[in-house]
Amino acid sequence: MSDAPIRNVVLVHGAWADGSGWRAVHDRLVDEGYAVSIVQHPTTSLTDDALVTRRVLDQQDGPTVLVGHSYGGAVISEAGTHEKVAALVFVAAFAPDKGESVNTLIADPPPGSPAPPILPPVDGFLLLDRERFPAAFAADLPAADARFLADSQLPWGLEAVGGAITDPAWRARPSWYLVAAQDRMIPPVAQRSMAERAGASVTEVDASHAVYVSRPEAVVALVKAAAGT
Numbered sequence: 093m094s095d096a097p098i099r100n101v102v103l104v105h106g107a108w109a110d111g112s113g114w115r116a117v118h119d120r121l122v123d124e125g126y127a128v129s130i131v132q133h134p135t136t137s138l139t140d141d142a143l144v145t146r147r148v149l150d151q152q153d154g155p156t157v158l159v160g161h162s163y164g165g166a167v168i169s170e171a172g173t174h175e176k177v178a179a180l181v182f183v184a185a186f187a188p189d190k191g192e193s194v195n196t197l198i199a200d201p202p203p204g205s206p207a208p209p210i211l212p213p214v215d216g217f218l219l220l221d222r223e224r225f226p227a228a229f230a231a232d233l234p235a236a237d238a239r240f241l242a243d244s245q246l247p248w249g250l251e252a253v254g255g256a257i258t259d260p261a262w263r264a265r266p267s268w269y270l271v272a273a274q275d276r277m278i279p280p281v282a283q284r285s286m287a288e289r290a291g292a293s294v295t296e297v298d299a300s301h302a303v304y305v306s307r308p309e310a311v312v313a314l315v316k317a318a319a320g321t
Contacts, residue, residue, distance in 0.1 A: 106162025116308035138255020172261025217247035230302035267292035
């Protein structure tokens, strides 16, 4: 990889969301001269979601910062071994090791951690309880914005939740991690532990799981650090 600053950024959404949540991050990065692509993966299986991400990486014209939120961290851990990826940014995200999945990472939550309001699976997919979604996922967003996220959930496939990492990219790529200190979906203590294990450069902000929406400037700052700019 060249030592020149990286200008390409690929953004990967997490569970129960889609790429539109990256709008504020996208706009700020574009304004600063980055070429930004947003992956619209279906959250059906880790294999499929990583494949969709790799297709977007194929289109990049040079070294790229690959960014993942929440379950998107598992996707970038799997897809980030792509030759175009120069750095990884985890945003309140899972960072599974080889053989791990989101399922294994959430199997033994830290004592006292709030339980995400996940409804029983239907036809192989999971949703969050709409009424409890705002407090759990987006407590620092305006009520109307949190409600929209709750009402526009993308069902999360059990094959995505249970998909095991084959070769974790963070073991071969430099990583940065944004911890959301008020996260009620992925406990902050778990985020810090995964970031430490990955050897990531860590920044912490007082934000909910929807930190990529509520604190886009913090995400952009970490992307710029990863890009060497």
